Amino acid sequence: MKEASALYRLLGDEARLRLLRVLEQDRFNVKELTGILGLAQSGVSRHLGLLKEADLVAEERDGAYTFYRLSPDIRGTGKGPLWPLLQAQFKVAAASALVKADEARLQEVLRLRRENFEHVGPDTRDGRQLVPGRSWAAWSRAMGMLLPPLEVADLGCGEGYLTVETARWARHVTAVDRSQGVLARAKALASRKRLSNITWKKGELEKLPIDDRAMDVALLSQALHHAGDPAGALAEAARILKPGGRLLILDLRPHDETWVREKLGDQWFGFSDDHLNGLLTRAGFKDVRVALGARKTNDPFAVLLAVGTKPTRKK
Numbered sequence: 645m646k647e648a649s650a651l652y653r654l655l656g657d658e659a660r661l662r663l664l665r666v667l668e669q670d671r672f673n674v675k676e677l678t679g680i681l682g683l684a685q686s687g688v689s690r691h692l693g694l695l696k697e698a699d700l701v702a703e704e705r706d707g708a709y710t711f712y713r714l715s716p717d718i719r720g721t722g723k724g725p726l727w728p729l730l731q732a733q734f735k736v737a738a739a740s741a742l743v744k745a746d747e748a749r750l751q752e753v754l755r756l757r758r759e760n761f762e763h764v765g766p767d768t769r770d771g772r773q774l775v776p777g778r779s780w781a782a783w784s785r786a787m788g789m790l791l792p793p794l795e796v797a798d799l800g801c802g803e804g805y806l807t808v809e810t811a812r813w814a815r816h817v818t819a820v821d822r823s824q825g826v827l828a829r830a831k832a833l834a835s836r837k838r839l840s841n842i843t844w845k846k847g848e849l850e851k852l853p854i855d856d857r858a859m860d861v862a863l864l865s866q867a868l869h870h871a872g873d874p875a876g877a878l879a880e881a882a883r884i885l886k887p888g889g890r891l892l893i894l895d896l897r898p899h900d901e902t903w904v905r906e907k908l909g910d911q912w913f914g915f916s917d918d919h920l921n922g923l924l925t926r927a928g929f930k931d932v933r934v935a936l937g938a939r940k941t942n943d944p945f946a947v948l949l950a951v952g953t954k955p956t957r958k959k
Contacts, residue, residue: 651726654698659683660691664714665734665743666750667701671713680749682907741903744944748901751943781809788813794860797884799877800849800867804830804842810863811839818854820847849877854884861885865894869912878927885954891929893920893950894937901944915948924952 655661659681666672666680674692678685692712695701699717703710718727737743793815798807801819803826811817811834819842821827827844834842847853849864849871862881871877881891896914904910915923917934924932929952937947 651698654694654700655730657691659687660695661730661733662743662746663688663691663695664700664718664730665737666746667712667714668731668734669750670754671704671711672753673709673711676753677712680746680753682745682749741906744901745903745907748944755943784809785812795858797852797854797859797862797881799852799862799864799881800870801830801844802826802867804833806863806865807842808834808837808839811842814861815841817842818845818859819843820845820849820852820854822846822848850880852880852884856883857886857889859884859886860889862889862891863893864891866896868893868895869910869914872911874912874915875923875926878923878929882927882929882954887954887956889954891924891950891952891954893924893948895920895948895950897936897946897948899944899946914945917948920948920950924950927952928955929953930955 662681663677666677672680674685674688677688677692681688692701692703696703696712696715699715701712702715703712705711734743738747788809791813793813796810796814796817798810798817798819801807801821804819807817807819807830819827819830821830824846827846831844845853849867850873862885864877864881868874868877878891885891898914898916900913902913904913921932921934924934932950932952934948934950937949939946
């Protein structure tokens with residue numbers, strides 16, 4: 645009874661139940677779990693330690709990394725009835741905003757794993773060949789090497805991951821975000837990468853701190869759905885572009901994940917192809933193209949791509 649009491653007290657914590665639900669799907673390291681759950685790293689480590697002591701979670705080393713997974717003991721050794729009960733509760737909770745947010749972030753972690761180390765072919769246990777060195781990040785940098793030196797604006801730059809990649813091939817990048825704290829983290833990232841061709845500016849998408857006709861390319865990556873006025877944001881992007889300059893947008897197709905408004909501050913639940921095409925056309929862009937960027941089965945978010953060109957001045 646004492647052991648059972650301790651076990652049930654341990655499971656009387658929402659964060660630990662969320663951890664077990666996530667670890668049912670795959671193994672993860674602490675950094676990944678921190679991102680999925682949106683909790684402090686110290687808290688995640690403490691919860692993992694307690695679950696490990698109770699033989700509910702196992703730790704394993706893989707190269708330089710430590711991963712956590714469900715312990716086989718959770719399904720047996722006196723705990724057999726526990727796991728079906730937890731699975732039933734996880735199923736009931738699947739429609740809750742908190743669990744849906746966890747699941748969306750979990751899928752994003754798995755997507756990043758795939759894109760940074762892709763698998764193809766027939767030779768591994770899941771029927772695909774391991775290809776050491778295959779990386780979408782490397783391909784992105786390789787494609788950038790084909791571009792001329794350009795003046796680029798990263799609008800709604802967030803923590804600067806795209807800014808840093810762009811700075812590897814651009815002449816100069818001007819990165820804009822509304823949050824001073826986010827910009828500080830982005831600056832720290834660029835400093836660690838020893839990049840000096842980036843200017844960081846605090847500002848709103850609808851009122852950019854950039855001169856007229858100053859940029860060759862403007863990027864809006866997963867930023868337009870945060871704008872209170874998307875039409876105004878696109879008009880500002882057109883203003884800062886040189887004649888012949890191009891706007892590239894990565895955003896989301898329409899979805900019904902309403903939790904993103906509270907958790908992530910989204911103002912719009914994605915854009916349809918026609919809606920985004922119309923917004924770009926009304927902002928004055930020509931040669932507008934809108935296409936599906938990426939979609940994964942059972943993922944509620946599909947990436948939408950759009951590109952448009954600012955008309956050249958008449959002679």
